[in-house]
Amino acid sequence: MTGSNTVTGNTAELTGFAALGITGALLKATHGAGFTEPKPIQTQAIPPQMEGRDIFGIAQTGSGKTAAFALPILSKIIALGTKRRAKTTRALILAPTRELAVQIEDTIKILAKGAHVSTALVLGGVSRFNQVKKVAPGVDILIATPGRLTDLVREGDLILSDTKWLVLDEGDRMLDMGFINDVKRIAKATAPDRQTVLFSATMPNEIAELAKGLLKNPIRVEVAPQSTAAAEIVQGVVFARTKQKRQVLSTMLADAAMKSVIIFSRTKHGADRVTKDLERDGFKAAVIHGNKSQNARQKALNDFREGSVRILVATDIAARGIDVPGISHVVNFDLPDEAESYVHRIGRTGRNGMEGIAITLCDPSENSKLRQVERIIRSKLPIVADHLGSPDPVRNPAEKNERFEPANDRNDRNGRRDGRRPGGQNNGFGKKRFGDKPAFAGAGERKPEGAKPFKGNNKRRFGGKRPAARAA
Ligand SMILES: Nc1ncnc2c1ncn2[C@@H]1O[C@H](COP(=O)(O)OP(=O)(O)OP(=O)(O)O)[C@@H](O)[C@H]1O
Ligand SMILES: [Mg+2]
Numbered sequence: 001m002t003g004s005n006t007v008t009g010n011t012a013e014l015t016g017f018a019a020l021g022i023t024g025a026l027l028k029a030t031h032g033a034g035f036t037e038p039k040p041i042q043t044q045a046i047p048p049q050m051e052g053r054d055i056f057g058i059a060q061t062g063s064g065k066t067a068a069f070a071l072p073i074l075s076k077i078i079a080l081g082t083k084r085r086a087k088t089t090r091a092l093i094l095a096p097t098r099e100l101a102v103q104i105e106d107t108i109k110i111l112a113k114g115a116h117v118s119t120a121l122v123l124g125g126v127s128r129f130n131q132v133k134k135v136a137p138g139v140d141i142l143i144a145t146p147g148r149l150t151d152l153v154r155e156g157d158l159i160l161s162d163t164k165w166l167v168l169d170e171g172d173r174m175l176d177m178g179f180i181n182d183v184k185r186i187a188k189a190t191a192p193d194r195q196t197v198l199f200s201a202t203m204p205n206e207i208a209e210l211a212k213g214l215l216k217n218p219i220r221v222e223v224a225p226q227s228t229a230a231a232e233i234v235q236g237v238v239f240a241r242t243k244q245k246r247q248v249l250s251t252m253l254a255d256a257a258m259k260s261v262i263i264f265s266r267t268k269h270g271a272d273r274v275t276k277d278l279e280r281d282g283f284k285a286a287v288i289h290g291n292k293s294q295n296a297r298q299k300a301l302n303d304f305r306e307g308s309v310r311i312l313v314a315t316d317i318a319a320r321g322i323d324v325p326g327i328s329h330v331v332n333f334d335l336p337d338e339a340e341s342y343v344h345r346i347g348r349t350g351r352n353g354m355e356g357i358a359i360t361l362c363d364p365s366e367n368s369k370l371r372q373v374e375r376i377i378r379s380k381l382p383i384v385a386d387h388l389g390s391p392d393p394v395r396n397p398a399e400k401n402e403r404f405e406p407a408n409d410r411n412d413r414n415g416r417r418d419g420r421r422p423g424g425q426n427n428g429f430g431k432k433r434f435g436d437k438p439a440f441a442g443a444g445e446r447k448p449e450g451a452k453p454f455k456g457n458n459k460r461r462f463g464g465k466r467p468a469a470r471a472a
Pocket of ligand 2 (some may be wrong): 066067169321
């Protein structure tokens with residue numbers, strides 16, 4: 001059997017996860033999850049984490065980074081036993097989107113099956129009350145998006161001083177402009193002797209510099225150069241003018257080989273329009289973007305995961321980390337603003353050794369974005385079709401009079417902001433969020449859902465006095 005102890009002569013030789021230091025109930029649950037042989041990132045990143053080292057981990061999409069950070073933490077927490085202080089968490093995992101946080105908790109529950117490790121989720125868009133209740137007795141592992149977490153800490157509902165493990169999943173996203181201030185503040189509130197690990201498939205140089213401020217003497221574990229796409233993904237580009245893209249997409253989707261497809265759109269409005277056009281063309285599709293309610297977002301993803309819809313139209317909110325085994329195709333209806341997003345988008349297919357196809361529709365106006373993508377992936381995308389010489393399709397006159405309600409696209413920045421409400425809107429209290437200095441245009445407008453207004457010192461940090469006066 002693979003991944004278990006083998007006895008050679010008199011010496012017990014450990015292999016698989018056991019050789020990485022995973023033992024007992026955790027090893028049993030890991031095998032139970034179908035993880036018998038560790039993936040390269042797991043083999044390389046688990047042992048130094050077990051020794052307490054900080055990790056700067058880079059490995060391709062779908063290569064097993066979740067277990068690479070979850071198993072060492074679980075192993076240490078199990079060894080500690082169950083004593084916890086109220087309102088604290090021993091480990092904190094930060095993720096850029098709510099759906100990814102939910103998925104990480106699910107994975108941890110599977111890996112920790114039978115090991116009595118408590119987990120909780122703190123994320124926006126759903127009941128805050130239930131989250132506060134869940135963390136009140138103290139938890140072992142908290143998985144969170146930064147906005148709602150900041151809110152809970154600020155209000156004194158969560159204390160991070162006992163937090164000895166901090167994980168930044170999708171680390172480059174967590175350290176980019178949309179999240180950096182929250183993440184720095186959160187990290188500062190954790191135990192000074194904490195262990196910090198960061199994982200991603202991409203890592204632009206300027207973000208790697210920022211990471212140095214959070215990691216102590218980290219070990220760099222790089223399974224492949226950053227932005228390397230998984231070898232199993234067959235990539236190609238289709239040149240088509242914007243007006244041709246709908247027809248091109250519908251023609252492609254008529255092929256039964258496109259069993260399970262995720263279509264990425266740069267904007268929420270675009271995602272809604274693509275979904276509506278697909279419906280008009282006879283395709284049923286679920287849609288996920290930041291202007292949908294959290295219930296609708298999670299339902300769309302669950303329906304797609306369970307196979308009750310074969311097409312999911314998404315903004316970049318679903319580009320990072322989402323693991324739906326068996327996605328056969330990724331279609332980029334348009335190119336993303338940030339080249340790194342391309343790597344994450346196409347990485348929804350070709351996961352865990354499976355095959356996948358990624359097709360990018362490119363209008364001539366997107367050529368410079370295409371070149372940027374080709375630069376970071378260090379290869380040229382093969383051209384699979386070129387429709388530029390063909391005329392635009394004639395639009396069905398019946399559709400001309402249909403009114404299309406666009407989603408509010410203001411500040412639609414690739415789901416970067418955790419799907420929070422568009423900047424500038426407030427929850428009716430009209431107050432700016434504490435301590436936020438705009439780091440880029442629009443950054444200061446960010447506000448976690450459910451955030452209470454704060455009067456007084458705009459520079460207040462977690463440690464300060466709680467606001468005396470609050471609007472109801
Ligand atoms: N050792 C293993 N054996 C078998 N399957 C595994 C193993 N490790 C991970 N997997 C599976 O591989 C898939 C991808 O893992 P995971 O989501 O952790 O990838 P990732 O590297 O975090 O990708 P991304 O960059 O997209 O977030 C999951 O379905 C997971 O269950
Ligand atoms: Mg991941």
